[in-house]
Amino acid sequence: MTIYQMVDFLKDRLNEGLGWISGALQYSPGKMDDSGDKESLWSSEDGKSHDMSLTDEAEENYFSFPIDDSLLQTPDEIEDAIERVKALVLETEGVSEERRKLVQRLISLRLRLQDVKEIQEERGENSSEELRIINHHQFIHQNQIVHRSPQYCDRCGGIIWTVVQHWYRCKGIDTEYIAQICPEVGLPDQNFTCFECKTRFTLKNSWMEPRICNYNGRYFCPICHKNNSHSIPARILHNWDFEEKPVSEGSRQFLILMARKPNINLDRVNPKLFSFVEDLNIVKRYREDIIIMKDFFMTCRDAVAQKLLRRLDEKQHFVESSCMYSLQDLIDINNGTMLKFIEKIHDAFERHIKETCQICKGKGFICEICENEQVIFPFDSATHQCSSCHAVFHNICFAKRESCPKCLRKSRRALNVL
Ligand SMILES: [Zn+2]
Ligand SMILES: [Zn+2]
Ligand SMILES: [Zn+2]
Ligand SMILES: [Zn+2]
Ligand SMILES: [Zn+2]
Incomplete structure (x- = not known):
């Protein structure tokens, strides 16, 4: 052969x-x-x-x-x-x-x-x-044998037999968490069998305790549910409740795999959280500032040379948008580590733009309305940036006007040309 x-x-x-x-x-x-x-x-x-x-x-x-x-x-x-x-x-x-x-x-x-x-x-x-x-x-053929210890599908957390696991890896990844808190289905709907391995809870001479998974609300046998705990996305998103609850092994695997994926749009899922959770609100503002600061760094030689944006590597998605959160982000906000992390980066970025870098500093604005000589930046608090010409004004100065003076001047000039 x-x-x-x-x-x-x-x-x-x-x-x-x-x-x-x-x-x-x-x-x-x-x-x-x-x-x-x-x-x-x-x-x-x-x-x-x-x-x-x-x-x-x-x-x-x-x-x-x-x-x-x-x-x-x-x-x-x-x-x-x-x-x-x-x-x-x-x-x-x-x-x-x-x-x-x-x-x-x-x-x-x-x-x-x-x-x-x-x-x-x-x-x-x-x-x-x-x-x-x-x-x-969906199993993709793997050219090389991969030895991974978990024996659960990446997509659904279901059991994969070892022989398959060596050759195929499930391609799909769920992008959303179950939004309902423990959506209990009931044992009769599961035909009194384990949701994962289908073992019956009642055998002729023995009785097996069905264990509920607090993530998906299904019942499992003690082999598929070892009473390990994990915090539950729906509880966090609805109630800012991080208490760890017993989940099935498959759910736990899924939650661990998904934890660092920025798949939660808090503005869409539960924007009320921002007003209830102060740290969350502060982190949101820092993230919005960082997105504005990113534009400065993209055109700054020094920032590129110093690899400033790389400081966010650990939280890569913070560079892309300010609204997507991973479950781990929320856990880190709750335990206080996120605020320290992002505060440090925000301050370093701000120092570069406003103090140490001449290129970035030169991109600041003078408020045209009050003509105060203090340079202001779009990420400063109490400033307003015009969405069409990008000029920056003090909030209080802009509030007195009905429209952007710079845009007004431009349109008048255009009329004169006609
Ligand atoms: Zn699967
Ligand atoms: Zn089972
Ligand atoms: Zn710079
Ligand atoms: Zn002003
Ligand atoms: Zn304008």
């Missing part, structure tokens, strides 16, 4: 593995051998009992879902399958069980076709990456 044959052999085995895993993701382990368990009861804390059995209907739906369709990867392959299933539907009788299953398969194939097409559009036609889509996970 040559090395190439060996690789092909391994790839084939891997594909089989993917098929099996995608099957496992759709099928609930333990479902097949606990049919004698239908009358078993699970007693909840409130003393009420819940019937653990699944209806025959639900059980049927579960098993009628095809395993092989998840191996179809291209729109052509899926369209082909759709045509074949359509033909089969026409051959079956009006209300037969077989027909019902085929129609269901047709629906799932159409959904899959839509998914695959959308994902293809998203990543562009010419991408050479090999992509496999299983359920909602």
